[in-house]
Every structure is written in structure tokens, then in C-alpha cells.
Amino acid sequence: MSIRLVVAFSFLSVLGVAFSACSTPVAARPTWAIALHGGAGTLERSASVEQQQEHRVALERALQAGRERLQRGESALDVAEAVVRILEDDPHFNAGKGAVFNEKGEHELDASIMDGSTMACGAVAGVRTVKNPVSLARLVMEKTRHVLLMGEGAEQFATLVGVERVENTWFDTEYRRKVLQEVLEERKLKGSALGSARNAPRDPRHDYGTVGCVVRDQNGRLAAATSTGGLTGKRWGRVGDAPIVGAGNYADGIVAVSGTGTGEQFIRHTVARSIGARVQFGGQSLAEAANAVVHGVLRPDDGGIIAVDREGNLVASYNSTGMYRGLADSNGRFEVAIFEK
Secondary structure, X not given: OOHHHHHXXXXXXXXXXXXXXXXXXXXXXXXXXXXXXXXXXXXXXXXXXHHHXXXXXXXXXXXXXXXXXXXXXXXXXXXXXXXXXXXXXXXXXXXOOOOOOOOOOOOOEXXXXXXXXXXXXXXXXXXXXXXXXXXXXXXXXXXXXXXXXXHHHHHHHHHHHOOOEOOHHHHOOHHHHHHHHHHHHHHHHHOOOOOOHHHOOOOHHHHOOOEEEEEXXXXXXXXXXXXXXXXXXXXXXXXXXXXXEXXXXXXXXXXXXXXXXXXXXXXHOOHHHXXXXXXXXXXXXXXXXXXXXXXXXXXXXXXXXXXXEOOOOXXXXXXXXXXXXXXXXXXXXXXXXXXXX
């Protein structure tokens, strides 16, 4: 073999090694992805191991149900609703069974759902006897020309469409009643009949608690659903961000977002839509957009969000002590957490 051929062969061999080193396989994009949350800032790090484990098991149960549905090829909208129903029925979370009490010792529940593939959405606020408000929100979306129904009108609609009803006391738990008494005692000591920022509870956990789910299905469709019992000791028919499309819940063809935290702040800054807008118009990645809003727009301890984009990327971002959350996708990811970053 000539010297020229030897040199050429050696050069090609080195080039081949270099090419091989630079062509590390890239992980395939997920064919489906899901994230859920059970509220931000509602549990302290000092909580017992048993209490933390109870919440992890509850999150795993809901996440596993969502994963199985997505593996079967169910739609993002169906999965989002189904997962939120599971969380609404779990007394560990402030939505449905286990919802907080208002000032009168009653429950007023809010929820919304949005189909990113069509931009259709529905919401209810201040319902009192609907076992699963997220399902009533979906029926508002599918059976009416409206987006948001509230109070007595939403209850009348619930009767018309035949959703499952319960007594308002069905949502009671002793833990939530104890927290209500703490809030009312604190309010009495402060001596104000008005709920100004100055008279907000010393413990911000009394202002938190929501459940939500965001989904990308096998067909690339996105959906988001959010449900809550609101604030402990709330009055005057207060409504937070959970049933407000663009604030605490949003989905389009690019992102799906569900929030949890100080509802008034999420409304003021249209948090859910702002994250999507940063991706759509600002060229930011989902993680960049979520972190910019959660850590750069919201105040410390205001809460957090979960989100998924059309590529199947998942994000859970929060600025509170912790956030109950779970994330899974078709690449084998399956994780739940409370405090870990």
C-alpha cells in the first residue's frame, strides 16, 4: 500500500472516530407527557415522614392513572379531567373532598378546563353541591355557549345536566375545620372586618391549595384542568384564579399550564397565559418562560405552576416552600416530589 493511501486511510479513520463522538444519539421526544399538582406551599419541611408519605402516595395514584390512560391513547382532555377528579376526591388536597371552609363554615368550589386543540374552555365558580366541579366545567364548555358559570346559576346547570351531587357537608374534614378556627381567631385578634393585605393570615398556607393537571397526548393535543376550594375563611363570594382562563389555567396548541398559589396575583399577572406568550412570541423555552414568570414576576411565596409544551417538555416551577407535584412521560419518567428542586 502506498504512503499516500496509508495517510488517506488514517485520515478517514480519525474523521470517522470524530464523527462518531459528535453523533451521540438524542433521546426521542416523548409521545405523551403529563404533570399534576396538589397545591404549592401547603406543607412545611417539618411535616412528619408519615404525612409526607401520605401525600406522595396520593400523587402517585393520580399520576399512575393518568399514565395508564395516555398509554391507552386517550385524549389529553379526557386525561386531564380524569386526573383532577381523582385529586378532587382525595381529602389530602384543597379541592372537592377536603376543600377549605369559607368564613361561614361552608364550601364554595371553583374549577376550569381547557382544550388546547380547539381553545374551547369551561369553568364554574362558587358551586356548593357538585361532587366533581371539573366535570361540570367541562359540561359548561361542551353544552353551552358560555365559558364561566357561577353560584346558583352553576347549580341550576348542574341539575339540568345531571352531574353527581352531594351535601355541602360531604366536603368537610376535621383538619380543614381546625384550620378555619385558627384563621377566624387570628382575624378576631386583628380586629378588622375587612380582608386587606395587612390582615392576611400570618401562615400563608391558609391562602393556598389547588389541584391541577396538564397533558400532551399521543396525537400532540394539549389540555389543562384546575380545581380548588379557594382560601380558608374566604368571604363575599371571593373567586380566585382557578376558574379564570389565562390566570390559573390555560391551554392552546403550544403550551398547557395550571397554577397554584395566591390567586389574586395569578389573576393580576395572567400567569398561565403569560407563560404561553413568552414561548409563542418571545422565543423562550417552556422552562425559561415558566421560571421568568414564577421567579421574576410573582412575589416570593406566591406559588407555582406545572406546564407541558407541544414537544412533550414538562416543567414544575415554584417559589414557595414546596409544591405537591408529579411528572411522567412515555420515555419512562415517573416522579413525584414535594420539596425537592
